[in-house]
Amino acid sequence: MRLSVVVPVFNEQDVLPLFADRLRPVLDSLGGSYEVLAVDDGSSDATPAVLELMRRQWPQLRVVRLRRNSGHQNALTAGLHRARGQYVVSIDVDLQDPPEVIAEMLRLAESSGLDVVHGVRADRRTDSPFKRWTAGAYYRLVRRVAGAAVPANAGDFRLLSRTAVDALTGLPEHRPVYRLLVPWLGLPSGEVTYTRERRAAGRSKYPIAKMVRLAVDSITGFSAAPLRFATWLGCAGIVLCLLLAAGVLAAHLWGNVVPGWTSLFVAMVFLGALQLLCLGLLGEYVARIFTGLQGRPDYVVVFDSATVDQGARVAVRS
Incomplete structure (x- = not known):
């Protein structure tokens, strides 16, 4: 044919x-x-x-x-x-x-x-x-x-x-x-x-x-690019958190500490979103492995x- x-x-x-x-x-x-x-x-x-x-x-x-x-x-x-x-x-x-x-x-x-x-x-x-x-x-x-x-x-x-x-x-x-x-x-x-x-x-x-x-x-x-993206995003999050920690320490040494929860709240939300994003990307690959193992x-x-x-x-x- x-x-x-x-x-x-x-x-x-x-x-x-x-x-x-x-x-x-x-x-x-x-x-x-x-x-x-x-x-x-x-x-x-x-x-x-x-x-x-x-x-x-x-x-x-x-x-x-x-x-x-x-x-x-x-x-x-x-x-x-x-x-x-x-x-x-x-x-x-x-x-x-x-x-x-x-x-x-x-x-x-x-x-x-x-x-x-x-x-x-x-x-x-x-x-x-x-x-x-x-x-x-x-x-x-x-x-x-x-x-x-x-x-x-x-x-x-x-x-x-x-x-x-x-x-x-x-x-x-x-x-x-x-x-x-x-x-x-x-x-x-x-x-x-x-x-x-x-x-x-x-x-x-x-x-x-x-x-x-x-x-x-x-x-x-x-591509495994999303997994690598999650890794680099995690590294960037760690660097940002270190910079925030350095800024807080400097403010404490200079006595310029303002009571409040804004910075803490922002940091917590940022890290939480970062973790959820990385878990979601990992989940996509785990789902593909799970589907392959099922053999349906x-x-x-x-x-x-x-x-x-x-x-x-x-x-x-x-």
């Missing part, structure tokens, strides 16, 4: 028909065999019914359904583990990333022998100012933490070769952040720029809480249409 397209889906009943109307002509025009893996990430609306109807009308569509909402990155993982194509494209269903770019990605990968082709957002004017500001801050932060190899403004719209997919699925990651993991592999890569469009229908499934979670996973999963799966598949279709073909033959 030449191409697999992995599409995480969560409560997208309104946009799914629009997405299929744009994606299918692109894939049909490429030539060669392909499949589309729609990974239903525990949707609670009519998304499963819409996907089942689409599957009956689109033979290349394959539906993988997760038992519960496991998160965007884990839904991507489920799709990557089940993709069978020599090249695998991951794309969101909201049509902010245009499916027409897939043809350009595939041509670039095949003509230049690339294992990775990133979709880079050259124009984000359709995003809100807050979204652009937070995205810019995120990419500046992760480039500083994970290295300059991380393309700026490259999300999860990318093409991967079979070599890259096998390398990714072989990693023992419990909280994968693919926009950092893929550059970390160091495989030959290229970029295709495009203009980010408005969401075709529905509302964003990535609120501020999930954005913060992604940023925390990105930092704690790729990041997602649970309850339905894979490929298995159903294969069973139907066997029944017909017998």
